Amino acid sequence: MSDLHALDTYFSEKRETHLEELKEFLRIPSISALSDHKSDMLNAANWLADSMKKAGLENISIDETKGHPVVYADWLHAEGKPTMLIYGHYDVQPVDPLHLWESEPFDPQVRNNKLYARGASDDKGQVYMHVKAIEALFATEGELPVNVKFCIEGEEEIGSPNLPAYVEDNKEKLAADIIVISDTGMQGPGQPAVCYGLRGLCGVQIDVKGAKGDLHSGLYGGGVQNAIHALVNLLDSFRDEEGSITVEGFYENVRPVTDEEREAYRALGFDEEALKEEIGVGELFGEKGYSHLERTWVRPTLEVNGVFGGFSGEGIKTVLPAEAGAKITCRLVPDQDPEEIVEKLKSHIEKHKPVGVEVTVTEFDKGKPFITPFDHPAIQAAGRSYEKVYNVPTAYTRGGGSIPIVAAFDEILGLPVVLMGFGLSSENFHAPNEHFHLENFDKGLRVIGDYFHEIAEFPAGGLKKS
CATH class of the missing domain: 3.40.630.10 (Zn peptidases)
Known part of the structure; x- marks a missing residue:
């Protein structure tokens, strides 16, 4: 010893x-x-x-x-x-x-x-x-x-x-x-x-392309797809209002939380009120039916990490942006395969692609x-x-x-x-x-x-x- x-x-x-x-x-x-x-x-x-x-x-x-x-x-x-x-x-x-x-x-x-x-x-x-x-x-x-x-x-x-x-x-x-x-x-x-x-990891970047260039919102607004609007609609399709991921097949291989694990997590006495104060939020949010520890340890996620496009300088520029994009990462749990999840994301994006734009997907980091x-x-x-x-x-x-x-x-x-x-x-x-x-x-x-x-x-x- x-x-x-x-x-x-x-x-x-x-x-x-x-x-x-x-x-x-x-x-x-x-x-x-x-x-x-x-x-x-x-x-x-x-x-x-x-x-x-x-x-x-x-x-x-x-x-x-x-x-x-x-x-x-x-x-x-x-x-x-x-x-x-x-x-x-x-x-x-x-x-x-x-x-x-x-x-x-x-x-x-x-x-x-x-x-x-x-x-x-x-x-x-x-x-x-x-x-x-x-x-x-x-x-x-x-x-x-x-x-x-x-x-x-x-x-x-x-x-x-x-x-x-x-x-x-x-x-x-x-x-x-x-x-x-x-x-x-x-x-x-x-x-x-x-x-x-x-948890494992996979990430993608979504790029939305509309017109060949930014358009005057007075001349074309209401008649041509706005790349940012299209991106927002696409991003909104990934999760429902209760935090569940709506990508088809996303949860099919997720290993369930065992009763033993749930009891062990409850025994930790995790203080959700203290967490809210520490990070400065009024309420926690996540998949319905799970505690905060379960949501962050044993359940998978899909998060939008960044959004870009259009004009963001001082004042207003009245344009319809031709391009917009977002970066997304998923945290994965045992029995989920990052390669399979990326393919499910691609299928979901293709299925929910708004009219009037082209969408490309670039793959990033993967980890099991x-x-x-x-x-x-x-x-x-x-x-x-x-x-x-x-x-x-x-x-x-x-x-x-x-x-x-x-x-x-x-x-x-x-x-x-x-x-x-x-x-x-x-x-x-x-x-x-x-x-x-x-x-x-x-x-x-x-x-x-x-x-x-x-x-x-x-x-x-x-x-x-x-």
């Missing part, structure tokens, strides 16, 4: 050093979506590789892909013990709109025991915690209780387009007993949670949903490690978001995936003023260190997916 006292002493003594190192990592603007930051991506990969070497890891490599590289490292000297594959990402989201940041996004600042910077919570801070936990175990025990491998990519924020091929080509190199990912959140402040499922039974031994072991440090029961939750590569790991490597995150939903990841609560940074280091010992209680090969 782990010596939490020794880990606590080590992390307490090294806290300021570790924070300064993390700030170095966060200063690198590793924005994978923007080509101008290609050199920054390589700088971040090199920084991470150096940090891994200093921690005591071996066989470190920066592996090329068709896009940004993957950082690999391992330590494989725990004979007869399980091997843990740790996944994360060193790329970050763009920072727009910049004027809403209270401090520069790549100039890390600590305010009220929160570390503000792009990537602080998603996912540099959480990746770095695993490296430092390993460093602490080497320093306090001289070795690791389990075998470890790292696979840290640079393209998660753009949908991991090249990682499935990398995993497929390196199945033997990445072979393990479990996959551990810290890129999810806790249930709330002081409320740890192990996430055992994620994922689930590991929450009674799996590796999941329960994570819960025990949280409880030792936080001194409260661990919640077992499903996440409403998507990490597309998780399903690929599940399919290609066939391993149980443990999602043990330390972020909070209020930390503005993907938005201005992203931050990481340092209370969870401090406690998370200790949780991870203990988890290595929890997994060491199982023999190699003893954690197969059920």
